[in-house]
Amino acid sequence: xxxxxxxxxxxxxxxxxxxxxxxxxxxxxxxxxxxxxxxxxxxxxxxxxxxxxxxxxxxxxxxxxxxxxxxxxxxxxxxxxxxxxxxxxxxxxxxxxxxxxxxxxxxxxxxxxxxxxxxxxxxxxxxxxxxxxxxxxxxxxxxxxxxxxxxxxxxxxxxxxxxxxxxxxxxxxxxxxxxxxxxxxxxxxxxxxxxxxxxxxxxxxxxxxxxxxxxxxxxxxxxxxxxxxxxxxxxxxxxxxxxxxxxxxxxxxxxxxxxxxxxxxxxxxxxxxxxxxxxxxxxxxxxxxxxxxxxxxxxxxxxxxxxxxxxxxxxxxxxxxxxxxxxxxxxxxxxxxxxxxxxxxxxxxxxxxxxxxxxxxxxxxxxxxxxxxxxxxxxxxxxxxxxxxxxxxxxxxxxxxxxxxxxxxxx
Numbered sequence: 001x002x003x004x005x006x007x008x009x010x011x012x013x014x015x016x017x018x019x020x021x022x023x024x025x026x027x028x029x030x031x032x033x034x035x036x037x038x039x040x041x042x043x044x045x046x047x048x049x050x051x052x053x054x055x056x057x058x059x060x061x062x063x064x065x066x067x068x069x070x071x072x073x074x075x076x077x078x079x080x081x082x083x084x085x086x087x088x089x090x091x092x093x094x095x096x097x098x099x100x101x102x103x104x105x106x107x108x109x110x111x112x113x114x115x116x117x118x119x120x121x122x123x124x125x126x127x128x129x130x131x132x133x134x135x136x137x138x139x140x141x142x143x144x145x146x147x148x149x150x151x152x153x154x155x156x157x158x159x160x161x162x163x164x165x166x167x168x169x170x171x172x173x174x175x176x177x178x179x180x181x182x183x184x185x186x187x188x189x190x191x192x193x194x195x196x197x198x199x200x201x202x203x204x205x206x207x208x209x210x211x212x213x214x215x216x217x218x219x220x221x222x223x224x225x226x227x228x229x230x231x232x233x234x235x236x237x238x239x240x241x242x243x244x245x246x247x248x249x250x251x252x253x254x255x256x257x258x259x260x261x262x263x264x265x266x267x268x269x270x271x272x273x274x275x276x277x278x279x280x281x282x283x284x285x286x287x288x289x290x291x292x293x294x295x296x297x298x299x300x301x302x303x304x305x306x307x308x309x310x311x312x313x314x315x316x317x318x319x320x321x322x323x324x325x326x327x328x329x330x331x332x333x334x335x336x337x338x339x340x341x342x343x344x345x346x347x348x349x350x351x352x353x354x355x356x357x358x359x360x361x362x363x364x365x366x367x368x369x370x371x372x373x374x375x376x377x378x379x380x381x382x383x384x385x386x387x388x389x390x391x392x393x394x395x396x397x398x399x400x401x402x403x404x405x406x407x408x409x410x411x
Contacts, residue, residue: 049086049345051335052115054105054130055144056122057094060223060248063279064122064324068144070317071328072119075336078312083332084339095121099129106130110137116345117142119331124148124167124195127160134159140347140354144331145324149198152372153408159347161354161373163334163366164327165296166404167195170272171202171245173379173399174294178270179210182292183240186212189230189254190245192219199245199272201410207243215239227254231261245272251280259287268292276382278322281391289386294379296402297323297363298393301380306362321362330361334368371406378402 053072055065069092081088091113095102102121109115110133118134118141121127127146134141135157143151143162151157152166178186188203190196196219204214216237218230234242242263246254251274258264269291274280276293299310299320309329313321321329337359342349355370364378379402382393 047086048089049083049117049335049339050089050091050113050115051083051117051119052109052113053090053092054095054102054109054118054120054126055092056097056126057092059097060250061097061122063248064145067279067322067324068120068122068328068331070313071321071325071330072332073328074309074313074316074325075329075332077316079332079336083336084342084345086339086345091115095123095126097123097126099123099126102126102129103133106133110139115139117335117350119144119335121146124151124198125193127151128155128194131155131157131160138347140350142331142334144327147195147198149202149404149408152374152404156373158351158373161334161368163330163368163375165273165377166372166374167198168202168404169296169374169377169379169402170294171199172206173273173296173402174270174292174381175203175206175212176210177294177381177397178241178243178292179207179212182268182270184212185215185237185239186241186243187216187218187234187237187239188214188243189218189220189234191222191224191250193222196245200243203243205409222250224250225253227257228261231258231263235261235263235267239267241268241270243270245274247274248279251275252283255280255284255291256287264290273297273323273379276384276393277324278320279324281384281393282320285391286386288384288391291384292396293382293384293393294399295323295382295393296377296379297326298380298382298395300392301363301395303362303364305360309362323363326362330359330363330366333359333361369403372404374404376401376403 057065093105095105122145124146127148141160143160145164147165147167149166149168188200190200220230258269271293273295275291276295281288338350338353339345341353358367367376369376379399380395381397382395384391385394
């Protein structure tokens with residue numbers, strides 16, 4: 001009986017010891033995947049790189065988000081699913097172009113999914129909302145599209161690096177050419193939201209510095225279906241040219257209605273890089289012919305890396321890439337190079353190499369300017385030509401190394 005009691009006690013003690021060991025092991029494993037001391041010590045330590053995307057997958061911006069995801073996945077496919085020598089897992093969340101929704105999705109990705117690096121968003125309003133959270137949590141955000149100027153000026157963060165372009169670059173790139181070669185008076189149009197106002201601000205500043213004059217500014221609401229009232233107001237000014245910035249479905253409607261309203265061939269239309277991009281020119285077709293744009297990418301750019309990129313993209317997706325496709329591709333490329341050079345996916349290690357990092361893109365050479373965390377890149381003045389039934393932006397002039405001012409010229 002005594003022996004039986006001793007055996008029972010030993011058995012209970014053994015079970016308790018096993019339970020304690022399991023608890024300790026579980027705590028140890030948990031600490032390796034949590035955000036600790038404000039830095040992202042996560043799955044990167046186990047050889048897996050977890051990347052979270054915050055993109056607008058519904059509404060006007062949905063096609064832009066699709067391009068970014070497609071480009072990113074193509075880069076992964078060409079590199080055996082790895083970046084910086086680490087196997088990649090991705091998690092995509094829809095911010096609905098709503099800053100409050102974006103903040104909720106951000107917290108889910110950081111605190112529940114425990115991602116190492118963020119990619120996105122599309123909207124400038126969203127990136128401004130995310131900026132302080134990213135700064136607080138010390139998580140690297142590769143800005144794949146949002147072009148808000150203040151992200152490189154008053155809201156610059158060591159944890160945010162833009163791979164696309166700024167609104168200042170987009171709006172100013174073609175202004176001097178237009179003032180010198182097309183006309184001296186312009187009516188300008190853009191959606192009534194931060195990006196639209198920043199783009200037109202940059203265009204106006206550069207256009208008037210080159211001797212031009214903006215005679216009227218018009219700001220339709222985002223998702224406008226009928227541009228006729230605005231086109232009426234624009235044409236009534238009898239300008240030398242009309243300059244516009246619209247993206248996605250808004251851009252397609254505007255270009256199409258410009259022709260339907262009878263302005264095509266009457267008043268030259270010029271615009272931002274979106275008006276020379278496949279996302280608008282393909283569905284708009286002949287209506288997009290003749291538009292002069294300042295682009296930073298086209299599938300028709302004549303360099304070897306772009307030829308390879310276009311071929312691979314067409315084979316995988318059955319269509320030509322657009323600027324957003326290459327922004328997704330370049331987001332993967334910069335993560336790949338940064339993690340490789342840092343030897344780590346830890347934010348504090350990554351920011352040391354992201355400042356001033358350079359790489360070759362299908363759009364040309366890219367350097368992240370450490371003064372603004374914005375890409376120094378080429379822009380191309382192009383005119384849309386109808387060729388073989390499609391629109392081809394033919395490059396007229398190259399503006400090399402377009403660099404954003406270190407501080408705002410508007411203050």
